[in-house]
Amino acid sequence: MIELDKVSYGYGDTALFSQLSLTLAPGSFHFLTGPSGAGKTTLLRLCYADLRATAGKVRLFGQDAAALDRDEVAMSRRRIGVVHQDCQFLDHLSIAENIALPLTVSDRAAEASANLQELLNWVGLDAQAGQRPPELSGGERQRAALARAVIVSPEIIIADEPTGNVDWEMSQRLLALLVELNKMGKTILIATHDLAMIRSMKADVSARVLRLKDGQLLQAGAEL
Amino acid sequence: MKALLDLIVGDAQADRAVPPNGMTARLTVFVAAVMAFLAVIALSVSFTTTRLADTWAQDLAQSATLRLPADPVQADALLLSALDVLETTPGVSRVRALSTSEQQALLEPWFGPDLPLEDLPVPQLIEIVADGDGYDADGLRARLTAQVPGAVLDDHTAWREPLLDAAGRLRMIGAFVLILIAATVGAMITLAAQASLAANVQVIRVLRLVGATDLYIARAFVRRYTLRAGLGALVGTIIGVVVLQLMPNTDTVGSLLMNVGVEGTEWLWVILLPLLTAIVAFFATRAAALRRLKEQT
Numbered sequence: 322m323i324e325l326d327k328v329s330y331g332y333g334d335t336a337l338f339s340q341l342s343l344t345l346a347p348g349s350f351h352f353l354t355g356p357s358g359a360g361k362t363t364l365l366r367l368c369y370a371d372l373r374a375t376a377g378k379v380r381l382f383g384q385d386a387a388a389l390d391r392d393e394v395a396m397s398r399r400r401i402g403v404v405h406q407d408c409q410f411l412d413h414l415s416i417a418e419n420i421a422l423p424l425t426v427s428d429r430a431a432e433a434s435a436n437l438q439e440l441l442n443w444v445g446l447d448a449q450a451g452q453r454p455p456e457l458s459g460g461e462r463q464r465a466a467l468a469r470a471v472i473v474s475p476e477i478i479i480a481d482e483p484t485g486n487v488d489w490e491m492s493q494r495l496l497a498l499l500v501e502l503n504k505m506g507k508t509i510l511i512a513t514h515d516l517a518m519i520r521s522m523k524a525d526v527s528a529r530v531l532r533l534k535d536g537q538l539l540q541a542g543a544e545l
Numbered sequence: 546m547k548a549l550l551d552l553i554v555g556d557a558q559a560d561r562a563v564p565p566n567g568m569t570a571r572l573t574v575f576v577a578a579v580m581a582f583l584a585v586i587a588l589s590v591s592f593t594t595t596r597l598a599d600t601w602a603q604d605l606a607q608s609a610t611l612r613l614p615a616d617p618v619q620a621d622a623l624l625l626s627a628l629d630v631l632e633t634t635p636g637v638s639r640v641r642a643l644s645t646s647e648q649q650a651l652l653e654p655w656f657g658p659d660l661p662l663e664d665l666p667v668p669q670l671i672e673i674v675a676d677g678d679g680y681d682a683d684g685l686r687a688r689l690t691a692q693v694p695g696a697v698l699d700d701h702t703a704w705r706e707p708l709l710d711a712a713g714r715l716r717m718i719g720a721f722v723l724i725l726i727a728a729t730v731g732a733m734i735t736l737a738a739q740a741s742l743a744a745n746v747q748v749i750r751v752l753r754l755v756g757a758t759d760l761y762i763a764r765a766f767v768r769r770y771t772l773r774a775g776l777g778a779l780v781g782t783i784i785g786v787v788v789l790q791l792m793p794n795t796d797t798v799g800s801l802l803m804n805v806g807v808e809g810t811e812w813l814w815v816i817l818l819p820l821l822t823a824i825v826a827f828f829a830t831r832a833a834a835l836r837r838l839k840e841q842t
Contacts, residue, residue: 426757
């Protein structure tokens with residue numbers, strides 16, 4: 322579905338990583354760990370074509386991401402749900418409108434009413450539907466971001482530190498939701514530096530844990 | 546055209562995706578209103594001058610003047626000969642010798658009211674009115690040369706042609722002014738849309754991250770600026786029409802130049818002004834938005 326083949330990326334003259342390969346197969350579950358600044362967010366952004374690799378190939382659903390025009394990138398993103406660390410909401414819209422945004426921009430707003438209530442129930446935000454993002458707590462915002470990521474029923478869900486701003490209990494709730502989505506057949510890629518959280522999930526899901534450090538992507542092992 | 550129809554049907558959801566911006570909204574409406582008002586005035590002046598020129602040209606084309614030599618001895622004989630020639634000329638519907646008082650009235654602006662016309666060698670004037678098909682001016686001149694020596698036929702060509710030329714130039718100036726107004730509206734809308742796009746970079750980024758195409762994002766801005774420009778132009782057009790209605794007309798003032806206004810089918814142009822402004826705004830915003838979105842990739 323998403324394949325990074327010997328991909329390199331750098332800012333200016335500084336190489337963040339090089340010759341990095343990764344394949345996200347359908348239905349797989351991946352954790353991406355690594356220290357802050359290792360390039361986890363950059364790697365995720367390459368996966369949903371928000372950045373272009375300086376070398377190597379990124380393939381989205383079999384297509385070379387570098388060859389996609391802007392409309393084709395938009396179409397690819399409709400198949401990928403992204404949960405951003407900072408949520409990326411439109412603050413002038415209500416939470417319900419923000420969650421429905423991927424359907425709205427796909428000219429599928431009519432589907433929103435049916436899916437939206439179900440999703441709000443699922444993430445426990447029924448009461449906050451009419452509130453604006455700044456009025457919500459960190460955990461509520463993260464759950465809303467997850468709801469927005471899944472409303473178009475994407476094939477892949479990419480989450481960048483989805484539990485970064487929430488307490489332990491809330492992080493467990495969010496991860497449980499992601500595990501549930503994986504059991505429904507969705508491919509999941511989660512970037513996190515929280516190894517304890519990964520350990521807590523190992524019993525619930527068969528996940529591949531990758532560690533990004535010093536520009537190398539390795540299979541994590543003993544530390545977990 | 547389909548894009549414009551889509552716009553009229555509207556995409557309120559796309560519009561809502563971009564936060565409202567009060568200042569650019571008000572400025573867009575205001576400038577569109579001012580430009581539409583100026584367009585109404587420019588149109589009415591252009592229409593009025595065209596109408597006046599047409600009327601004058603038509604009147605001059607239908608009439609001519611014959612000037613007889615100022616010879617007191619042969620005056621009556623020349624007048625009779627001239628009238629005989631004119632009345633037997635095909636295409637001449639009416640012939641009338643101007644009376645002494647009429648000629649005096651014509652000279653009064655230059656010589657004053659107490660001119661002793663009977664004591665001066667003033668040429669006799671004859672007014673000629675042609676019928677619908679007109680007469681053969683060259684043939685008439687030839688007959689007059691033979692039968693009324695010294696008579697001069699003035700068919701007003703020397704007046705009519707510059708008048709028609711001036712009317713044509715006025716029409717061109719009017720069209721040029723309207724093009725300038727349309728270009729100004731387009732430039733203003735482009736600037737406002739670009740400012741709005743620049744102020745909403747983060748909104749555009751979020752929309753892109755959730756799968757919005759450039760066209761969808763552009764639609765939000767296009768709809769907003771098209772409707773604002775159309776609304777402003779509607780207000781400006783109404784104010785312009787009200788101002789025209791307050792202008793004095795010939796019935797009350799008696800001057801042709803005071804009869805500025807719009808008549809008959811000319812109203813169609815005035816009615817179309819808000820729509821034309823909206824069309825200009827639509828294409829200006831669309832071009833600005835798509836260009837800006839391409840740059841922001």
